[in-house]
Amino acid sequence: MSPAGERPSREAVLDAFAVESEPDRSTLERYLRLYPEYAAELVDLSRELRREIPEDDAPLSAADQALIEAAWSQHAKALPAAGPDPFAALTADDWRAVARQLDVPRQVITALRERRVSLLSIPQRFLKKLAEAMRCSLTHLQMSWETAPLSSARSYKADGKPRAGDQVTFEKVLIDAGVSDERRAELLTEDE
Structure with missing residues (x-):
């Protein structure tokens, strides 16, 4: 979303949230923890995404489909690569x-x-x-x-399932x- 070390912009955060595969409550909470400065905008966007949309059975036109593919491709390029866990990398x-x-x-x-x-x-x-x-x-x-x-990271014997x-x-x-x-x-x- 942004160069390493910089906080992402409001637009980058909202764009990333908007294309989450499951913009549910847990996803919203994760974004709110990471970007509290955009809390109001994230909540508004979450509500907007959950709004009921009337079903339209007509298939997308080829032009609409091409626009969607181009936008998705552009977004995929902008996402940061999932790097290794920085905690696991340290001895x-x-x-x-x-x-x-x-x-x-x-x-x-x-x-x-x-x-x-x-x-x-x-x-x-x-x-x-x-x-x-x-x-x-x-x-x-x-x-x-x-x-x-x-x-x-520690290992213990326990009577119950670890949680x-x-x-x-x-x-x-x-x-x-x-x-x-x-x-x-x-x-x-x-x-x-």
């Missing part, structure tokens, strides 16, 4: 380096790596630094957050990791 040593670079306990990095932290609760400033430390674009990081299963845990806020993870109030305030601020 244990890489994760230690990320923790040092961001000056947070490894416990915080583990929670981020396992996607136990709600993406919406992480300040954009911190996300940019995390993406930089992971050597990927901010958009790639955000997209991989939403598509990855919420499963732990994804609920996500928690970034602030809660920092508190649980024993990050000082002063450092926590620095990490949670949006200002540079």
Whole structure:
């Protein structure tokens, strides 16, 4: 949708949402988490897409079909290629380096790596630094957050079937990791 590292434009986000194969509630929620700045427009578009359209049994003309194919082809070229999971590409040593670079306990990095932290609760400033430390674009990081299963990389014996845990806020993870109030305030601020 846009060059690596840049936030996509409103039009690019709305175009991408409009051609989703299933623009249902979960798709809308994913877009709202990724692009909260376009929330009103996304909700309006979602409503518009769900509107009942009277059935027209007449087949499309060859010209209409050609226009649709051309538009779809153009859109397909504009979609970013689904790259590898940036979380999976890093080794244990890489994760230690990320923790040092961001000056947070490894416990915080583990929670981020396992996607136990709600993406919406992480300040954009911190996300940019995390993406930089992971050597990927901010958009790639955000997209991989939403598509990855919420499963732990750890293995345990359990009585029941494993299931994804609920996500928690970034602030809660920092508190649980024993990050000082002063450092926590620095990490949670949006200002540079």
